[in-house]
Amino acid sequence: MSDSFTLPLRPLVEKADAKDTLPVRIAQINAQRGSFRNVTEQSLQAEIDAQREKGEAPQEQYEAKEPADVDATERLDQLYKRRAEITQFAMQAHMESMFALDFISLLLSKHTPRQTETSMSAFLKQTVPMGSLNTDVIKTPQRSESAKKDIKTVSRGWKLESFNAAANKLLKSASRLEEEVAAETKYWGEVLAVKDKGWKVCRIPREKQVLGVQYGFLEATPAFRDRGLAALRRADDGSLILDKGIVPSKPRAVRVQVKQDDRITGCFKLSQLASVESDSIESRILQARDTLYEEELFYELNREARVMASHGVTTQHNLIQFEISEGQEIMFDLVDLEELSDQPDSETRTQEHDILAEAVAHAMRILLAYAHRQNLRRRTQMPPPLTPKKRPVPEYPLLRPIAAYLQHSSHVRSLESFLNDIYRTLKSAGLESSYTANPFSSVNLSRERKSAPVVERLVEEFLGPLESTFSGTLAAPGSSFSVKIRTHLFPPSLGTDYEFSISLPPSLNVQPPARLGLKEEVETFITHLMILDLSTFIPSMLPKSKTAPKDNTAGEQLEWEVAFPHYGELHASSPSTGRSKKMTLSLSRREMSLRTSWLDEFQEPDEGNQAGKAAGQVLYTWKADDESPDGARAAGKTLADVVAEASRDETQSS
Structure with missing residues (x-):
């Protein structure tokens, strides 16, 4: 007999009784x-x-049965x-x-x-011809007793051999069945372990007889949602094999790097995303899920980057980068975790930029999870009416919130640094003025909204237009200014603008600009605003002049009048001689200077007119470094002292 003989163990299926013909x-x-x-x-x-x-x-x-109602x-x-x-x-x-x-x-x-x-x-x-068919009677030859005995012995041998072969087949079938039962027990035990871990186990749509595990995200785009189902196949020994299909076998992740002046100064540690190195089925499922999530993240980043190409976002084969400040860029690329495990850290990396890269990496993954939640919410609501046009799938807001936050933070830090320097300069001149900063005033984490979960409310606070406010007092009583910094996330108003509101004396008749968008313009406007305020405040720093006695050698006090407030220029006239005196105020981020000079009464001052040059000149400069870190002013003249000195009519004494 052949060794491939198999003995069926299933009972025969009897056919149903058919009606006799x-x-x-x-x-x-x-x-x-x-x-x-x-x-x-x-x-x-x-x-x-x-x-x-x-x-x-x-x-x-x-x-007798009644005949059925049948027509003729x-x-x-x-x-x-x-x-x-x-x-x-x-x-x-x-x-x-x-x-x-x-x-x-x-x-x-x-x-x-x-x-x-x-x-x-x-x-x-x-x-057929006649007589072509005939019959003969054949007499069966008689067999001897020895032949009959041999035939009986051979028949018995064949029966014994058949019985032995059948017994061997039954034993092999029993052992094979035992191995099959052990393998099936091991397979179903591992399947139940996967299900007990919380994974969804279901049938494969195209292979109804095969079980699969759903490790992907059901709210992802269809290209990645369909790839999130892997078959749970059985090996020969009963162990579980995860058939991931087209999902890469190597773990992959999106890397975030910070680039400063063409050097990598910060990088997100991808070891935080690497799963535990083990050969368990759960670790393989986790690795497949994380890899699929990272591929979807990079795919959505590429989609959004194409929309933001007009705002400085560039894309290459496997690289996305955009500039967050002058000379500083953020780069994204999809890399294999195993190839980067042995790479040493760069010597140019800084802790600040490492923290920035880590924050950006966590933020974009949280935003993708938030987008999945929004897809689930839209899917559970009433669907919109059917239209012949296919509804476009909008890009997920991943890069835009990050870019808007970093841009807004850069503008806030720049303005805060500028105000800190210029107010230190004013304090070094003895002026009591200050400013208050309220960064990210639009973000209110204590706002109560019962319609959305806490996690979604936290993310939604950063998806709206970001706003910060700065307000400061000026030297003149009642003069102040406030500025609102707004950063928008979505086109066409993607970017940062400044909105000013000022309170100055009515005599100046100055209106703030509607919108400013550059840091240099904002710093120039604030400096100009302070020059205007100081120009109107200097005449009120001294009491009104009184006529001195004739034998007074100290001279009379001059009265200053604002001549050109936008240039910080004041004029005063000596009542005794009729000569004019000019005071010029200049202010910058790091210093403020005051210059006074006598002008000829009949000649305009110019570089070639020596008579029109100042007969006497007082020059004093205050710097931001003159103020100590604890807020105390260093020893020196104040603005009031210099103005009082420049207000003495020295022509009488001379």
Whole structure:
């Protein structure tokens, strides 16, 4: 016997009893009743009555059944069909009897050709010669006792060999069945362990007989949602094999780097995303899920980067980068975790930029999870009306919130640094003025909204327009300014603008600009605003001048008037000599200077006119470094002292 013989262990499936055909019924009647001549209606009725008297047949078996309601046309069709069946059966029986008669006639034609020729059919006479079929009586040879014994021995040997082969097949089938049961037990045990861990186990759509695990995100885009289902196949030993399909076998992640002046100064540590190195099925599922999530993240970053190309975002084959401040860029790329595990850290990296890269990496992953939540919320709500146009799939806000936050933070830090320097300069001149900063005033984490979960409310605070406010007092009483910094996330107003509101004396008649968008413009406007305020404040720093006695050698006090407030220029006239004196105030981020000079009464001052130059000049400069870190002013003249000194009419004493 062949070794590939297999013994089926399943029971045979019996077919359902089919209704006997008409030839079978006729054969049964012939076997039970004999010829149809013996079967009459009277004999059948007598037999039925005899069975009823004996109680062998139930009463309802032979009760007359009412014929079904059938119309005449349908009944006639049924009769024609039955007649055709009986006729066909009779013709078949006649043909079979004719075939048997021809066979017997041809067999007897060898011995009595004349008699048998009359019973042959014409077709048989034309095709088969007479006497071509004959019969012989063969006597079976007698076998000896030894031959019979040998045949019996051989038959017994074959039976024993067949029994041994069947026993071996049964033993092999039993061992194979035992191994199969052990492998199935191990397989289903691991499947149940996967399900107990919280993973969704279901059937593969295209392979109904195969189980799979859903490790992807159902709210992702269709390209990544369909890839999030892996088949749980069984190995020969029963262990679980995760068939991930087209998901890469190596773990991959999106790397975030900070670039400063063409050098990598910060990088997100990808080791935080690497799963625990083990060969368990759960670790493989986690690795497949994380890799699929990172690929979807980089895909969505590329989609959004194409929309933001007009705002400085550039894309290459596997790189996305955009500038967050002057000379500083953020770069994203998709890399293999195994290839970067042994790379040393760069010497140019700084802790500040490492923290920035880590914050950006965590932020974009949180934003992608938030986008999945929004997809789930839209899917559970009432769908919009159907339209012939296909609804576009908008890009997820991943880069825009990050870029807006970093840009807004850069503008806030720049303005805060500028105000800190210029107010230190004012304090070094003895002016009591200050400013208050309220960065990210639009973000209110304590705002209560019951419609959304806490996590979504936290993210939504950073998805709206970001706003910070700065307000400061000026030197003159009642003079102040405030500025609002707004950064928008979505086009066409993507960017940062400044909105000013000022409070100055009505005499100046100054209106703030509607919108400013550059840091240099904002710093220039604030400096100009402070020059205007100081120009109007200097005349009020001294009491009104009084006429001194004739023998007073100290001179009279000059009265200053604002001549050109936008240039910080004040004029004063000596009542005794009629000469004019000019005071010029200049202010910058790091210093403030005050210069006074006498001007000729009849000649305009210029570089070639020596008579028009100042006969006497007072120059004093205050710097931001003159103020100590604790807020105390260093020893030196104040603005009031210099103004008082410049206000003395020294022409009388001379």
